């Protein structure tokens with residue numbers, strides 16, 4: 001029997017989402033980005049941002065965005081291959097390539113689009129994609145879009161990856177391994193050196209999502225590739241301009257041929273409007289700041305060490321997910337507990353979002369640190385968790 005209203009199912013679906021405590025909604029942040037944010041008329045300590053270096057609210061970055069807007073307008077007005085290409089885009093791409101130590105780079109409108117389009121351009125029906133089970137949605141959906149056979153290997157498990165390569169590699173024309181380098185909802189990092197060895201042994205392309213690593217890992221902030229000294233290899237390095245870089249947009253860094261190929265074959269780059277002058281200039285200025293101010297990175301890692309030590313000293317039994325990054329997650333038994341914990345933290349003046357399925361397999365509170373957090377703010381966070389945790 002056909003339903004009379006073809007949209008009724010949407011409300012039923014929403015009811016199911018609500019019943020599972022998976023319902024999500026937005027909340028207004030009514031202040032500049034920073035370690036404190038205004039929510040619902042209250043000032044809260046911010047442990048929920050990806051602005052790891054505090055650059056999204058930095059005066060120099062804001063001024064660069066304003067100057068570019070005055071000079072070039074608010075929109076790029078066309079795709080990069082038609083009327084939307086500016087010298088600013090080229091300058092940013094060169095700055096990214098310099099930061100990453102690659103021949104070239106290509107800027108996208110978002111990191112999501114960079115992953116989606118690049119993966120779909122590099123693999124197709126006759127190919128195999130091996131994907132870490134905990135990869136970001138943009139990698140997973142890029143793999144689906146490509147039409148390749150997708151096999152998920154166990155999270156961070158090199159033995160399982162080797163096993164999959166041994167069994168399946170020869171049945172396919174090309175193979176692409178895809179992984180986040182920093183896993184955004186756990187805070188751990190991928191075993192890159194071992195994955196790189198396997199990719200070479202099995203003649204597989206290796207695509208890395210450095211979204212949560214760029215600007216943070218490695219001595220110059222190039223990412224986990226630099227952290228593990230794996231630079232100079234034929235990699236496809238993807239990332240975002242929206243986290244430590246504090247702007248908006250994404251990028252791919254790699255060889256000249258890879259970048260030229262994407263300019264000709266990557267639909268999510270070709271058929272979309274070029275990044276706005278403001279976002280482009282902001283990212284360019286942030287990268288300059290990152291390259292000339294290693295103290296920012298040092299301050300971030302000092303905060304990570306301080307917070308971890310505070311947890312060890314004061315809350316040794318707190319169920320923290322093992323982390324090697326500024327993302328520290330408190331694992332909770334279910335979605336309702338995570339929501340309650342998030343609300344109690346908010347009442348105590350702390351903003352730290354509850355992350356629930358289907359984003360992650362188990363519910364948690366995700367804390368992310370910034371270089372600009374003060375020691376007193378870290379202590380305030382631990383005080384609040386101690387009071388709530390009991």
Ligand code: PMP
Pocket residue numbers: 110111112113115136138180184209211212239240241242248249250
């Ligand atoms: N990859 C990862 C690992 C991410 O966490 C995100 C953003 N949440 C993206 C890609 C997408 O980046 P963007 O926000 O620039 O679309």
